[in-house]
Amino acid sequence: MMLLHALFARSVRRTPDKVALVCDGQRLSFRELDERSRDIAQHLHRQGLGAGDRVALLLDNGVEMVVALWAVLRAGAVCMPFNPQTKAEKLAALMQRTEARVLLTQSSLARVWRAAQQEGGAQPHVWVHGAGWTPATSGEHAWPDTAAAASPSPWRDAVVDEDALALISHTSGTTGLPKGVMLSHRNLASITACIAGYLPIREDDVLFSALPLSFNYGLSQLLLALSTGATLVLEKSFAFPAQALDVMSRERATVFPAVPTMYAMLLGMQDLSRWDLSSLRLMTSASAPLPVAMQRQLRERMPFARLCVMYGQTECTRISYLPPEQVAARPGSVGRGLAGQRCWLIDEQGHRLPWGAEGELVVQGDHVMAGYWQDPQRTAEKLFHDPETGRIAMRTGDLFRSDTDGWLYFIARKDDIIKTRGEKVSPHEVEQAIQRMPGVIECLVGPVPDPLLGDAVKAWVVVADGSGLVERDVIRHCLATLENHMVPKHVAFVDALPRTPTGKPTRQGLT
Structure with a gap:
């Protein structure tokens, strides 16, 4: 096992002049990325930053975010990447709770981080990238000029224990403050090696990613690329799919990681033949269930690329994957457990279940x-000592069914199960049924209060222009494909679904 920054250093030694990062019109070699991150690490060290200190990063996807992530690790500190859309009140609360020593950010977000500073509590040093701002306090500093020609001072990367914290990743959170997931160098190095092995990722790969680096699925693309010697082509977002496809085609991308929303946008484009995507060999999906109908469309419209469906959580990054050769044969499955891990199902009393049963994973x-972070109660609810091995195990809070060979099929979050007419309904199963309808782009299903049923099933549906679908069409389709108690009593057509900062559809805000 190696420290994360040691994995990067290995790639620097092996292929120093190979392009490591393409972003914002810049092309940085492994050597150049190494030099820039070293300079930032030295600045952090001079400010007294040491092992275990927390550093907040509020930056768009870009060169500076990549450099900052590696620099913090090289200084022995702990990265805390925040989504640039984070509001000031939440940012202030999270930085205070984690006692952040430094905030690395950009001038375009000055309104947010300055408002967060005014909330009180601990006042970290703020380093700001970009023009159009002037320091308002002695704690605000201009981003160090890492491109300036200068003789570097002697520097050795920090040596910390493999179990030292590398990252605190905050979950999106539906109520209260997000949970701070503590991930060590061992946690992240082991899962990075595992993912690189099963995909597999090669040194000659070009990974195109428009996933936010503040999101574990996005961060894992950076870890994969820089640890294997592959090239990362990083975009700020996928808001303009045609522009993203231009970049993918020009850079001859070979791997495209995406979430279902991005794939829906891609499939919404009528003529993909406008772009030469023939270099693409692999598409991966994680973060949220990828509808079976969408899987089929992706395979039909992009037959040159293999599709790998994956499942995981922020608390461990990845748990299972469905190999491309199994996607058509096992519709709806998220695969089997990873090499080097153990996984099993339990009932409501915590007893192990055999494969072929339904239970919590x-x-x-x-x-x-x-x-x-600083939440022993919720940690104890999630983690427990496995009496068989004496090691820590984690309850996912997700319900699955499995076949006798251990292939997993997601049912629902335990907290999402709808109880209606005395029966239990999986929102995911209803969503999958509706998403098979021609003209449906995406949907969410949830409970709404009902005087007779306790809760009734409701579907919020986004449809393509000109689909002509009405409520009775959706209900008839569900009656033909689902048990009666699972059929939505209400259907609402919406222009778009609300989303979390990481892009997942959320029921919050739906009525």
């Missing part, structure tokens, strides 16, 4: 988090 391995 439990996972065990080097990739499982150390716990939640």
Whole structure:
């Protein structure tokens, strides 16, 4: 096992002049990225930053975000990447709770981070990238000029224990403050090696990613590329799919990681033949269930690329994957457990179940988090000692069914199960049924109060222009494909679904 920054250093030694990062019109070699991150690490060290200190990063996807992530690790500190859309009140609360020593940010977000500073509490040093701002306090500093020609001072990367914290990743959170997931160098190095092995990722790969680096699925693309010697082509977002496809085609991307929303946008484009995507060999999906109908469309419209469906959580990054050769044969499955980990199902009393049953998924391995930052109660609810091995295991909170060979099929979050007419309904199963209808782009299903049923099933549906679908069409389709108690009593057509900062559809805000 190696420290994360040591994995990067290995790639620097092996291929120093190879392009490591393409972003914002810049092309940085492994050597150049190494030099820039070293300079930032030295600045952090001079400010007294040491092992275990927390550093907040509020930056768009870009060169500076990549440099900052590696620099913090090289200084022995702990990265805390925040989504640039984070509001000031939440940013202030999270930085205070984690006692952040430094905030690395950009001038375009000055209104947010200055408002967060005014909330009080701990006042970290703020380093700001970009023009159009002037320091308002002695704690605000201009981003160091890492491109300036200068003789570097002697520097050695920090040596910390493999179980030292590398990252605190905050979950999106539906109520209260997000949980701070504590991930060590061992956690992240082990899962990075595992993912690189099963995909596999090669040194000659070009990974195109428009996923935010503040999101574990996005961060894992950076870790994969820089640890294997592959090239990362990083975009700020996928808001303009045609522009993203231009970049993918020009850079001859070979790997495209995406979430279902991005794939829906891609499939919404009528003529993909406008772009030469023949270099693409692999598409991966994670973060949210990828509808079976969308999987089929992707395979039909992009037959040159293999599709790998994956499942995981922030608390351990990845738990299972469905190999491309199994996607058509096992519709709806998220695969089987990873090499080097153990996973099993338990009933409501915590007893192990045999494969072929339904229950909550439990996972065990080097990739499982150390716990939640300063939250022993929720840590104890999630982690427990497995009496069979004496090792820590984690309850996922997700319900699955499995076949006798251990292939997993997601049912629902335990907290999302709808109880209606005395029956239990999986929102995911209803969503999958509706998403098979021609003209449906995406949907969410949830409970709404009902005087007779307790809760009734409601679907919020986004449809393509000109689909002509009405409520009775959706209900008839569900009656033909689902048990009666699972059929939505109400259907609402909406222009778009609300989303979390990481892009997942959310029921919050739907009425």
